[in-house]
Amino acid sequence: xxxxxxxxxxxxxxxxxxxxxxxxxxxxxxxxxxxxxxxxxxxxxxxxxxxxxxxxxxxxxxxxxxxxxxxxxxxxxxxxxxxxxxxxxxxxxxxxxxxxxxxxxxxxxxxxxxxxxxxxxxxxxxxxxxxxxxxxxxxxxxxxxxxxxxxxxxxxxxxxxxxxxxxxxxxxxxxxxxx
Amino acid sequence: xxxxxxxxxxxxxxxxxxxxxxxxxxxxxxxxxxxxxxxxxxxxxxxxxxxxxxxxxxxxxxxxxxxxxxxxxxxxxxxxxxxxxxxxxxxxxxxxxxxxxxxxxxxxxxxxxxxxxxxxxxxxxxxxxxxxxxxxxxxxxxxxxxxxxxxxxxxxxxxxxxxxxxxxxxxxxxxxxxxxxxxxxxxxxxxxxxxxxxxxxxxxxxxxxxxxxxxxxxxxxxxxxxxxxxxxxxxxxxxxxxxxxxxxxxxxxxxx
Numbered sequence: 001x002x003x004x005x006x007x008x009x010x011x012x013x014x015x016x017x018x019x020x021x022x023x024x025x026x027x028x029x030x031x032x033x034x035x036x037x038x039x040x041x042x043x044x045x046x047x048x049x050x051x052x053x054x055x056x057x058x059x060x061x062x063x064x065x066x067x068x069x070x071x072x073x074x075x076x077x078x079x080x081x082x083x084x085x086x087x088x089x090x091x092x093x094x095x096x097x098x099x100x101x102x103x104x105x106x107x108x109x110x111x112x113x114x115x116x117x118x119x120x121x122x123x124x125x126x127x128x129x130x131x132x133x134x135x136x137x138x139x140x141x142x143x144x145x146x147x148x149x150x151x152x153x154x155x156x157x158x159x160x161x162x163x164x165x166x167x168x169x170x171x172x173x174x175x176x177x178x179x
Numbered sequence: 180x181x182x183x184x185x186x187x188x189x190x191x192x193x194x195x196x197x198x199x200x201x202x203x204x205x206x207x208x209x210x211x212x213x214x215x216x217x218x219x220x221x222x223x224x225x226x227x228x229x230x231x232x233x234x235x236x237x238x239x240x241x242x243x244x245x246x247x248x249x250x251x252x253x254x255x256x257x258x259x260x261x262x263x264x265x266x267x268x269x270x271x272x273x274x275x276x277x278x279x280x281x282x283x284x285x286x287x288x289x290x291x292x293x294x295x296x297x298x299x300x301x302x303x304x305x306x307x308x309x310x311x312x313x314x315x316x317x318x319x320x321x322x323x324x325x326x327x328x329x330x331x332x333x334x335x336x337x338x339x340x341x342x343x344x345x346x347x348x349x350x351x352x353x354x355x356x357x358x359x360x361x362x363x364x365x366x367x368x369x370x371x372x373x374x375x376x377x378x379x380x381x382x383x384x385x386x387x388x389x390x391x392x393x394x395x396x397x398x399x400x401x402x403x404x405x406x407x408x409x410x411x412x413x414x415x416x417x418x419x420x421x422x423x424x425x426x427x428x429x430x431x432x433x434x435x
Contacts, residue, residue, distance in 0.1 A: 001373070001374050003301065003304055003305065003369070003373045004369050004370045004372075004373040004374035006369075007301070007322070007326070007365060007366060007369025007370070007373070008366045008369060008370060010329075010365070011329065011362045011363070011365040011366035011369065012362070012366065014329050014330075014332075014333045014358075014362045014365075015358075015359065015362035015363070017333060017336065017337065018332070018333065018336050018355070018358040018359065018362065019359075021336045021337070021339070021340045022355055024340065025346065025351070091342075091343050094342065094343045095343055098343075098345045101345075113275070116275075116276065116278075117276060117277055117278040118278070120276055120278040120279045120342055121278040121279070123341075123342055124278070124279055124282060124342075
């Protein structure tokens with residue numbers, strides 16, 4: 001009887017999840033323009049400093065062990081916040097890129113495909129990095145594990161800018177002016 | 180009304196299978212059978228298999244043992260086809276996303292293996308609901324197949340939702356039908372195989388299973404009949420302010 005009850009509950013929960021995903025699928029099929037506005041800017045320079053192994057090594061050498069662990073945990077929490085933002089941005093860019101995949105222009109479609117794949121890779125790396133950060137919070141001497149996310153985010157910038165230029169030809173003028 | 184071999188019972192034993200054959204015919208007519216060969220084969224063979232089981236149930240010359248052997252053959256073939264369809268749908272879902280294709284395949288293999296192990300353990304704990312191994316074995320096989328199927332389908336839905344993957348219309352409908360069917364069947368077969376319910380409850384469960392199958396066939400019919408709305412996707416322009424931030428970051432990168 002216990003086994004039967006367990007299976008009934010498991011089946012009911014699975015059904016709820018499947019129906020929930022089905023309902024939320026509408027958001028993926030027709031992304032609202034407001035979605036793109038939810039992309040949060042990320043201070044890449046600060047992020048780079050946080051995940052720099054040389055910085056960690058310097059702190060390790062200069063600080064007493066207990067102080068180092070405390071500081072390192074703070075840095076890990078800050079890194080987790082950056083990784084979370086990068087992961088969320090990756091999700092939004094996936095949706096933005098998928099919406100652009102139906103464009104008639106082959107260049108735009110190719111740029112959108114690159115953006116989607118880059119965003120998915122970043123999402124995957126962000127998830128792995130979050131797991132490693134959680135482990136590192138227990139053992140602060142291990143690495144910060146945010147570097148793959150930082151690299152992926154920088155690559156994604158290029159893809160997003162290319163797609164942005166193709167979608168809105170007015171923007172390259174501004175980019176050229178800035179450079 | 181809710182009794183074995185009542186008019187409703189007979190309809191639910193035959194009707195959904197005729198609808199499923201209609202789905203196969205529509206797939207063929209619209210040239211979708213080449214795109215979805217596994218589902219096309221499933222639609223034909225599962226419908227014929229169910230009709231064969233129904234025929235064995237009502238034909239007076241078929242013995243009880245003959246009926247259960249027919250059920251076994253149908254179960255094995257139908258289960259294999261279902262897993263083929265699920266694998267094909269997952270493969271199609273991942274096809275445009277090279278970045279996570281390998282990850283998805285690795286995960287699905289792991290989840291599949293874990294679910295087989297888990298279903299085996301559950302079957303080991305089940306005490307069986309009949310003295311005849313042919314009957315209790317068939318019920319346990321149903322439970323085992325639906326444990327694995329619902330676990331794998333749940334994983335695919337969660338994986339796609341986590342990465343916000345865009346589904347094509349028909350593969351989504353196919354998996355949705357299998358998902359609903361596997362969850363309801365898992366619950367009913369879990370109770371039948373483990374809780375020894377009364378004959379009346381078993382009959383009600385049979386109606387629930389057949390009704391669910393009818394619903395799933397209608398879902399598949401809907402997704403085959405109603406074409407994909409191409410206008411549903413509208414390009415979302417990247418926000419200006421974010422581009423400005425990215426531009427600054429790019430500028431900083433170039434200066435390094």
